Amino acid sequence: MTTTNIVAMGIVALTIVVMAIVWLANRKGNPESLENIPAYDAVDALIHRSSEEGRELMLGLGDGLSGLNGSLGDSISLTIQRIVLSRSVFNDRATKSFSGDGALANISQLVIKGAYENALAPELFYPQDNQLSGPGSLAWMAGLLPQISHSENASLILSGALLPEQFLLADIAEQNDIPFVIASGSPLAQAAFFVSSAPLTLGEDYYLPSFGKLNQKNYQNSAKTMNWLRIILAIGLIVAAILKFSGVLP
Amino acid sequence: MKQKTSLIVAIVSGLLMLGALFFQPYTAPTLALVLNWLIILSSSALLAGIAGLVVNHLGFILKARKGCLYSLVLLISFFATIIFGIILGVDNPDFLQGLSAILLPMQTALMALIALVLMSAAIKLFRQRGWSILTVSFAVSALLFLFLNLGFVRFDSNPALQNFVAIIQGLPMIGARGLLIGVALGALLMGLRVLFGQEASDE
Numbered sequence: 104m105t106t107t108n109i110v111a112m113g114i115v116a117l118t119i120v121v122m123a124i125v126w127l128a129n130r131k132g133n134p135e136s137l138e139n140i141p142a143y144d145a146v147d148a149l150i151h152r153s154s155e156e157g158r159e160l161m162l163g164l165g166d167g168l169s170g171l172n173g174s175l176g177d178s179i180s181l182t183i184q185r186i187v188l189s190r191s192v193f194n195d196r197a198t199k200s201f202s203g204d205g206a207l208a209n210i211s212q213l214v215i216k217g218a219y220e221n222a223l224a225p226e227l228f229y230p231q232d233n234q235l236s237g238p239g240s241l242a243w244m245a246g247l248l249p250q251i252s253h254s255e256n257a258s259l260i261l262s263g264a265l266l267p268e269q270f271l272l273a274d275i276a277e278q279n280d281i282p283f284v285i286a287s288g289s290p291l292a293q294a295a296f297f298v299s300s301a302p303l304t305l306g307e308d309y310y311l312p313s314f315g316k317l318n319q320k321n322y323q324n325s326a327k328t329m330n331w332l333r334i335i336l337a338i339g340l341i342v343a344a345i346l347k348f349s350g351v352l353p
Numbered sequence: 354m355k356q357k358t359s360l361i362v363a364i365v366s367g368l369l370m371l372g373a374l375f376f377q378p379y380t381a382p383t384l385a386l387v388l389n390w391l392i393i394l395s396s397s398a399l400l401a402g403i404a405g406l407v408v409n410h411l412g413f414i415l416k417a418r419k420g421c422l423y424s425l426v427l428l429i430s431f432f433a434t435i436i437f438g439i440i441l442g443v444d445n446p447d448f449l450q451g452l453s454a455i456l457l458p459m460q461t462a463l464m465a466l467i468a469l470v471l472m473s474a475a476i477k478l479f480r481q482r483g484w485s486i487l488t489v490s491f492a493v494s495a496l497l498f499l500f501l502n503l504g505f506v507r508f509d510s511n512p513a514l515q516n517f518v519a520i521i522q523g524l525p526m527i528g529a530r531g532l533l534i535g536v537a538l539g540a541l542l543m544g545l546r547v548l549f550g551q552e553a554s555d556e
């Protein structure tokens with residue numbers, strides 16, 4: 104077993120231990136709660152807006168799930184979709200989702216179907232509310248561009264694995280006065296989208312989705328675990344740097 | 354029960370794969386096999402997604418929805434690519450040249466457009482987000498590193514100053530590493546939450 108594998112195993116084990124401690128601590132009593140990420144609270148406002156205006160809410164889910172498209176696979180966009188749909192199934196206009204990855208499109212279909220079934224309204228589910236807008240990041244963007252300027256569209260949430268090139272989506276949304284939120288875990292995309300007017304997640308904020316009071320338990324546990332891990336890793340890095348400079352480590 | 358079964362299958366497979374990842378090279382053949390399964394499954398999912406895409410766009414054309422011209426262009430290009438690909442073969446040089454002749458100029462034009470849009474957005478940054486520590490440091494660092502990395506500023510005669518500039522040039526990498534550590538932690542936590550079935554729990 105290589106040193107890298109041992110270190111990786113150690114980090115995973117440490118994360119599991121911290122997760123368990125935080126989970127146990129949060130189970131008892133009423134622990135102090137952390138505030139939501141502003142970008143995710145903005146999503147809550149978008150849900151209200153689309154509901155009040157009786158127009159569509161658009162979800163761009165990115166192109167990364169299977170990890171075959173050259174971007175880090177993640178499922179946060181699906182979590183965001185699940186939370187958004189739990190609030191918007193009875194909107195006048197159904198929430199539309201657009202994926203850039205085959206596996207993502209299929210799982211997203213299941214998420215939408217599940218949301219309608221949980222709301223005891225399976226008859227409101229239409230498969231066309233979830234589309235593969237193109238296989239791959241640029242094709243996904245090209246498929247999404249004409250949809251954004253559609254007059255029935257009230258707001259846009261771009262989440263998942265994004266590329267800086269997809270800033271064009273933000274530009275089109277701004278030109279059409281469509282409020283939007285960016286939630287991406289890619290530092291490059293975060294830097295590119297920072298110049299837009301939209302609220303966006305910075306750094307690891309992306310992995311902590313919670314809108315209003317939705318997903319609070321998961322959010323509180325994750326945020327506290329991440330805070331502790333950051334502290335432990337920072338101490339570890341400082342100790343390692345001191346040991347390196349003092350010649351203890353080769 | 355049906356939901357729990359799929360959750361248990363997902364958790365067990367996830368844990369097995371995590372274990373297999375750590376115990377390489379003993380588990381390398383198994384990992385390669387599972388990766389092949391993943392590729393086959395993803396390709397099948399892509400086919401299903403493309404079928405859905407074609408059906409949706411056919412629906413748009415039949416209903417004469419606003420913007421159905423785009424759908425028509427998409428379907429014509431899609432079927433033309435498939436037909437020529439089947440007839441000529443995907444390795445045929447003429448077929449590949451034809452595809453490149455369409456794709457390369459389009460991608461280049463798109464990238465040029467994105468560069469211009471990003472530049473204009475960067476200029477509008479202060480109007481959009483106001484004057485804050487974040488916007489000012491963003492603008493200053495962007496300008497500084499663009500200027501330094503152009504290579505016009507050289508201090509060959511002064512090694513101390515050259516070292517200082519090299520340290521400054523390394524700052525974005527240090528910042529990116531810090532950011533990446535945070536992102537990696539988030540991704541790890543998210544993966545573990547999925548593995549332990551916490552992500553599937555509704556509140």
